[in-house]
Amino acid sequence: xxxxxxxxxxxxxxxxVCFSSLHTHYCAPRKTVPYQIDDLKSFRExxxxxxxxxxxxxxxxxxxxxxxxxxxxxxxxxxxxKKSAVYWRVTEEKxxxxxxxxKHAEVECRNYIRTLHSVNDTTVYVCGTNAFSPTxxxxxxxxxxxxxxGKQEEGKGKCPFDPFQRYSSLMVGNDLYSxxxxxxxxxxxxxxxxxxxxxxxxxxxxxxSEPNFVYMDFVDESTASVDGDDDKVYLFFSENxxxxxxxxxxxxxxxxxxxxxxxxxxxxxxxxxxxxLKARLDCSFPEPxxxxxxxxxxxxxxxxxxxxxxxxxxxxxxxxxxxxAVCAYSVSAIRDIFNEGKFKTPVAVETxxxxxxxxxxxxxxxxxxxxxxxxxxNMGINRSLELPDKxxxxxxxxxxxxxxxxxxxxxxxLVESGALLTRIVVDSVLALDGQRHDVMxxxxxxxxxxxxxxxxxxxxxxEEIQVYENPEPISILRLSSKKSQGQLYVGSEFGAIQMxxxxxxxxxxxxxxxxxxxxxxxxxxxxxxxxxxxxxxxSSNTALQSLKEGNVSQCPLPPDRVAAVDVALVxxxxxxxxxxxxxxxxxxxxxFSDKALESNDKYYIYSGGLLxxxxxxxxxxxxxxxxxxxxxxxxxNRTVAVYHLQLHSEPEVVTPTPSITVTKYFESIHTLNTAxxxxxxxxxxxxxxxxxxxxxVGRIGRxxxxxxxxxxLSLSLIGVIIxxxxxxxxxxxxxAQSSKDSESRNPSADYMHxxxxxxxIHFLGPESRIPCTGNNNHTAVDFKGNGEHxxxxxxxxxxxxxxxxxxxxxxx
Ligand SMILES: *[C@@H]1O[C@H](CO)[C@@H](O)[C@H](O)[C@H]1NC(C)=O
Ligand SMILES: *[C@@H]1O[C@H](CO)[C@@H](O)[C@H](O)[C@H]1NC(C)=O
Ligand SMILES: *[C@@H]1O[C@H](CO)[C@@H](O)[C@H](O)[C@H]1NC(C)=O
Ligand SMILES: *[C@@H]1O[C@H](CO)[C@@H](O)[C@H](O)[C@H]1NC(C)=O
Ligand SMILES: *[C@@H]1O[C@H](CO)[C@@H](O)[C@H](O)[C@H]1NC(C)=O
Numbered sequence: 166x167x168x169x170x171x172x173x174x175x176x177x178x179x180x181x182v183c184f185s186s187l188h189t190h191y192c193a194p195r196k197t198v199p200y201q202i203d204d205l206k207s208f209r210e211x212x213x214x215x216x217x218x219x220x221x222x223x224x225x226x227x228x229x230x231x232x233x234x235x236x237x238x239x240x241x242x243x244x245x246x247k248k249s250a251v252y253w254r255v256t257e258e259k260x261x262x263x264x265x266x267x268k269h270a271e272v273e274c275r276n277y278i279r280t281l282h283s284v285n286d287t288t289v290y291v292c293g294t295n296a297f298s299p300t301x302x303x304x305x306x307x308x309x310x311x312x313x314x315g316k317q318e319e320g321k322g323k324c325p326f327d328p329f330q331r332y333s334s335l336m337v338g339n340d341l342y343s344x345x346x347x348x349x350x351x352x353x354x355x356x357x358x359x360x361x362x363x364x365x366x367x368x369x370x371x372x373x374s375e376p377n378f379v380y381m382d383f384v385d386e387s388t389a390s391v392d393g394d395d396d397k398v399y400l401f402f403s404e405n406x407x408x409x410x411x412x413x414x415x416x417x418x419x420x421x422x423x424x425x426x427x428x429x430x431x432x433x434x435x436x437x438x439x440x441x442l443k444a445r446l447d448c449s450f451p452e453p454x455x456x457x458x459x460x461x462x463x464x465x466x467x468x469x470x471x472x473x474x475x476x477x478x479x480x481x482x483x484x485x486x487x488x489x490a491v492c493a494y495s496v497s498a499i500r501d502i503f504n505e506g507k508f509k510t511p512v513a514v515e516t517x518x519x520x521x522x523x524x525x526x527x528x529x530x531x532x533x534x535x536x537x538x539x540x541x542x543n544m545g546i547n548r549s550l551e552l553p554d555k556x557x558x559x560x561x562x563x564x565x566x567x568x569x570x571x572x573x574x575x576x577x578x579l580v581e582s583g584a585l586l587t588r589i590v591v592d593s594v595l596a597l598d599g600q601r602h603d604v605m606x607x608x609x610x611x612x613x614x615x616x617x618x619x620x621x622x623x624x625x626x627x628e629e630i631q632v633y634e635n636p637e638p639i640s641i642l643r644l645s646s647k648k649s650q651g652q653l654y655v656g657s658e659f660g661a662i663q664m665x666x667x668x669x670x671x672x673x674x675x676x677x678x679x680x681x682x683x684x685x686x687x688x689x690x691x692x693x694x695x696x697x698x699x700x701x702x703x704s705s706n707t708a709l710q711s712l713k714e715g716n717v718s719q720c721p722l723p724p725d726r727v728a729a730v731d732v733a734l735v736x737x738x739x740x741x742x743x744x745x746x747x748x749x750x751x752x753x754x755x756x757f758s759d760k761a762l763e764s765n766d767k768y769y770i771y772s773g774g775l776l777x778x779x780x781x782x783x784x785x786x787x788x789x790x791x792x793x794x795x796x797x798x799x800x801x802n803r804t805v806a807v808y809h810l811q812l813h814s815e816p817e818v819v820t821p822t823p824s825i826t827v828t829k830y831f832e833s834i835h836t837l838n839t840a841x842x843x844x845x846x847x848x849x850x851x852x853x854x855x856x857x858x859x860x861x862v863g864r865i866g867r868x869x870x871x872x873x874x875x876x877x878l879s880l881s882l883i884g885v886i887i888x889x890x891x892x893x894x895x896x897x898x899x900x901a902q903s904s905k906d907s908e909s910r911n912p913s914a915d916y917m918h919x920x921x922x923x924x925x926i927h928f929l930g931p932e933s934r935i936p937c938t939g940n941n942n943h944t945a946v947d948f949k950g951n952g953e954h955x956x957x958x959x960x961x962x963x964x965x966x967x968x969x970x971x972x973x974x975x976x977x
Pocket of ligand 3: 284285
């Protein structure tokens with residue numbers, strides 16, 4: 166059986182690889198900025214871990230950072246400057262109690278700070294897990310000092326017991342809204358409002374079924390409301406689905422909301438929410454799959470609340486897939502579903518089985534789940550306490566809406582394969598064209614921040630910046646756009662990082678600056694620098710930006726001609742000509758005496774340059790490396806490197822090259838020259854894959870090792886597939902073959918590991934990464950949950966999703 170499951174997993178993996186390489190255009194970052202310690206301000210303290218709670222207090226000039234048993238006040242402009250710290254350790258007694266209950270002393274029985282909320286100008290509310298005994302306290306920051314007040318309060322329901330459990334909370338006025346588990350075992354979920362009139366959710370699986378709470382935010386919907394509506398708190402989470410006909414657990418993503426003015430019912434739903442409504446969030450992945458899981462959300466607020474947008478990050482439910490997506494939902498679309506949509510209702514089928522279908526009967530008035538609005542007031546109902554039992558009983562039993570919330574654009578804004586996405590924040594930038602652009606900053610599970618923007622449906626990942634040296638998941642992301650220069654604060658288990666929202670000086674020429682299409686950056690004609698739009702003098706009218714088109718025609722001078730670099734040609738040797746492109750989305754084009762070169766048994770073109778195998782006199786001449794980048798429908802060609810290959814057989818032919826300008830692209834050319842002209846001692850001939858060459862060009866060498874490993878892996882996979890096929894699973898082979906085809910089309914090892922993106926393996930021909938088009942014409946299979954649509958039978962799901970279930974065991 167274990168062999169069978171291993172095989173089915175392999176089969177699933179294979180399908181996944183094929184799908185990714187054949188069917189979908191995933192987005193890829195245009196530029197990769199590797200870890201540079203000097204560019205980042207960081208904070209960590211020895212012996213302290215789990216830096217995952219943050220509160221930005223611009224008014225106090227501090228970032229409050231909660232970690233395990235410690236809270237810091239850091240300078241908001243430079244988080245490396247610690248202004249003050251307090252330590253809140255568990256008592257020995259608490260730790261002992263906790264270990265008695267079977268928890269790990271050093272891991273679970275510690276105090277993880279999970280909550281930091283502003284109460285007023287000087288006071289902050291803090292909660293920690295406190296060795297599985299959640300506790301809250303007040304903390305002040307005055308005269309540069311943090312101080313815990315020591316007024317400890319019960320934290321049950323406000324903060325999780327379990328430090329590993331996701332949860333969410335929000336302070337609205339003096340009321341704390343929290344969504345977490347209220348018991349030690351973590352089995353009783355609750356949505357709680359701690360206030361003069363405390364309210365909570367009903368403990369029923371139709372309300373919450375093993376939920377994972379992710380995010381909460383407040384929308385002031387009473388503002389300018391024509392129907393006298395109330396303000397609302399929105400909550401995002403995932404939970405076990407109840408709407409699918411399915412024999413095992415499937416999780417779905419949800420948005421729920423409650424009204425701020427809710428006071429509970431008089432008899433029915435006493436001290437419970439009368440306005441709790443939830444709906445499924447739809448975000449269809451390009452590949453048929455189980456519903457994706459919401460991981461983080463950010464509310465991009467707009468002065469007119471109806472135009473506010475929730476941005477949400479989704480990852481697959483099955484651990485085998487490495488695809489993530491961002492979907493955006495307008496507040497008004499969610500509101501429409503809650504205010505006007507149909508409800509789902511449970512119907513008993515057979516004896517103990519309940520099926521949720523669309524409710525077609527009468528709906529009582531006032532509408533169940535609605536806030537107290539003009540309709541209710543006109544009926545003389547001013548408070549939820551006065552709602553009729555019929556309305557309350559209806560909503561108590563039917564909190565789920567029939568319809569799912571559709572994303573703004575009908576599909577994901579962004580679909581990516583590779584390291585999973587973990588967190589998101591969004592900034593709104595007023596660009597030079599007078600338009601506002603929403604810029605997403607997305608954290609990944611391997612320590613990168615991606616910066617992405619949508620230009621009229623075209624999705625562009627401007628760059629990805631490695632902020633942690635080791636690939637660790639980003640567990641918190643905060644944005645401060647109050648300062649003229651926006652700052653991002655990032656947290657992980659091992660430390661906090663601060664970085665600016667942009668570093669325009671990374672783009673050194675006008676063409677670079679314009680092609681980056683970064684809304685924060687513009688080419689300043691007066692200083693001839695790529696500068697932040699916030700640092701441009703408002704009076705000056707001399708900055709260039711072309712975000713949607715990436716039009717470089719306004720750039721003052723044609724790009725400098727690239728000087729040719731002389732390279733000696735020794736017949737019989739292999740020669741490497743490096744060429745590093747500015748953009749991951751560009752592909753390389755090599756020309757020799759103005760003839761285009763292709764990979765064949767003579768030339769080997771890879772992402773780092775060109776390899777000429779077994780050079781002869783005929784290979785002397787001019788080699789040009791062009792970068793070709795497609796932006797919208799325009800193609801940009803740029804010459805990146807030029808080499809002049811000269812015969813080196815007679816010593817006098819070797820000419821000194823006084824006129825060479827060695828730009829930064831050619832830094833390694835001298836060592837390469839040596840490697841090419843002096844064959845490794847003893848071997849006589851030079852193998853491009855030999856360890857000697859690898860050490861000169863370490864990075865390329867690593868790529869090739871990865872290639873070899875991959876080749877090995879695919880060989881064994883094919884072996885497995887053939888075995889599998891002989892057992893009748895032709896489908897699997899079909900896909901495996903298409904991937905084999907793509908290998909044989911690109912002889913030698915044309916697929917490699919890209920840069921530092923550890924979990925990403927691409928099949929690359931000459932063009933490596935494909936920019937996303939915005940209309941990924943994917944064959945999306947929508948996951949409907951409208952009652953009438955039944956769950957896709959297991960057999961289909963498994964063969965497509967790569968879950969690799971075996972449907973008929975007798976077959977094998
Ligand atoms: C911005 O980028 C430049 C060029 O890579 C680098 O020298 C500089 O340190 C960076 N600055 C910040 C604040 O990241
Ligand atoms: C930030 O603070 C650290 C520690 O005090 C200091 O070494 C560093 O120079 C500061 N960085 C900046 C940019 O001010
Ligand atoms: C802030 O809130 C705390 C706790 O509720 C209270 O003790 C304190 O007096 C308040 N301070 C101000 C300045 O309002
Ligand atoms: C806290 O950090 C430590 C050290 O990396 C890690 O082992 C542990 O799992 C983390 N705990 C939580 C609750 O994330
Ligand atoms: C509801 O409020 C209105 C206006 O404030 C008041 O006239 C009416 O008597 C109230 N109704 C009840 C049942 O309290």
